[in-house]
Amino acid sequence: MINMKGNTLVINTIKWSFVAGSIALLSACNDSDSKNKRPLIADIEKTEIGVWSAPAYGWVIDIQNSSYKFYQTTSQYCHEFKLDESTLSYDSLINSIALSDDKDSLISTIGGIKTPGVEMTRALSLPKNCIDNVLKQQGEEGYVFNPEQDFEIFWQNYKEHYAFFHIENVNWDEIYQTFVTQVSATTSQEELFEVFAQMIAPLKDFHVGIENEKIDEEFSVSRKLEMQDIALAEYLEMNDLDDIDTQAQFLDFIDYYEQQFAIMIATIGSYLVQDDDVKLNETETLIWSKTPDNFGYLYIESMELAEIIEHGDTQADKLALLELQLTEIFTDLKDTQGLMIDVRFNGGGDDFVSQKVMSYLIENKIHAYSKQARLGDARTELQKVEIHPRENFLYSMPIALLTSADTSSAAEIFSIAIRARDNSVLIGQSTGGGLSDILPKSLPHGLQYSISNEFYISHDGLEFEGSGVPVAIEKPFFTLEQRTQEKDLIIEAAIEWLQSQS
Structure with a gap:
């Protein structure tokens, strides 16, 4: 997808979609094995009620009689994913669970959209941070933008969950040391976005990206040249340009790319x-x-x-x-x-x-x-x-x-x-x-x-x-x-x- 953000051309190769306040999870359940699991009939059994943790994903789900809360966690932080009924309904969540015979673990396809399902284990209670220190979020009463805190959450989530630092030989601890000094209590959302973009750029992973709808910015990088990148290089050379700087140039490039695609x-x-x-x-x-x-x-x-x-x-x-x-x-x-x-x-x-x-x-x-x-x-x-x-x-x-x-x-x-x-x-x-x-x-x-x-x-x-x-x-x-x-x-x-x- 190619988007013009102000005067900056963003070539975005991610196949992902985040709707404000919701989550888009890729992949779905199909023909995978589900050893020692059985479908749960929610109207008869209520053994799914309780707290379920998937540490490999930084997810905790608190399932109650007729509702649930979906938390995202790191080793230090916890805040809620705000999922509306159309994104993941209670019935859809419950009916996508397969419970182990001992009822201490489950596999959930998260409403039928995750293949071959995420394994979760039963927890005695929510993590302490999800009880005593659930972070307030934008739109909630009392919320105050805290760039230093959000920097730490961002860095920790990659530190604890990203699987491919070795591909581009990225030292994420060194990334922290390089950028932590660039963030302060007065850092704006625009400035924080730029810091995050610089942090993830070395990963060259098109499934890694950031998007801030409030400031109308998004960013991702791919390690391989795709056809749109090749066409852009051709367009720049043909027009003796170093970059696309104007809306007119952007529209002209889109026209060139569409011609090549045709x-x-x-x-x-x-x-x-x-x-x-x-x-x-x-x-x-x-x-x-x-x-x-x-x-x-x-x-x-x-x-x-x-x-x-x-x-x-x-x-x-x-x-x-x-x-x-x-x-x-x-x-x-x-x-x-x-x-x-x-x-x-x-x-x-x-x-x-x-x-x-x-x-x-x-x-x-x-x-x-x-x-x-x-x-x-x-x-x-x-x-x-x-x-x-x-x-x-x-x-x-x-x-x-x-x-x-x-x-x-x-x-x-x-x-x-x-x-x-x-x-x-x-x-x-x-x-x-x-x-x-x-x-x-x-x-x-x-x-x-x-x-x-x-x-x-x-x-x-x-x-x-x-x-x-x-x-x-x-x-x-x-x-x-x-x-x-x-x-x-x-x-x-x-x-x-x-x-x-x-």
């Missing part, structure tokens, strides 16, 4: 059968067709359910509509000799969407990947994620998955799942390298920020955070020369590989 889509289309044989879903996030030699092509622009499916009041409604859409697609493509799935422009979204697509592509249950979170100097117990084939429907022909540095987040999870499928190959460029779910946090003055705290491990025991999921056949992704010549070397390589499998 060229790329038209070039892809030139390899396909034309006219009525190219189909799109209602939101134009799914495009499918065939090549003249009967290879299928499926373009998936997003893994975010709400972007793919426009209608439906609930997640269950949208999932049902997604299944109908996928069934139509794979019915149309079932007689092809092989399939290209294009996620080169896919910025991610929901893991359960990736898993749902994958269920149409396998004949037998597969171990797609495993997952765990940082827990101090260790990790939480490994959770194995398995995907089951869709009943009465499967696509068993060879699959070439097309990826690029723009392939991010849940699209990368789809990529590691494809690696577990027989007769499949990744072609193009390694993915963006941001597999971890976003751990959302907020500060009392309203700033929202995100942390990467989870490890995804492939079926064969490999981790790709930072480096991205590798390809077997590497080809450049729409260089300026390719766009000028209207050639797609990745699709050409995919067709060649599919032909070799016939």
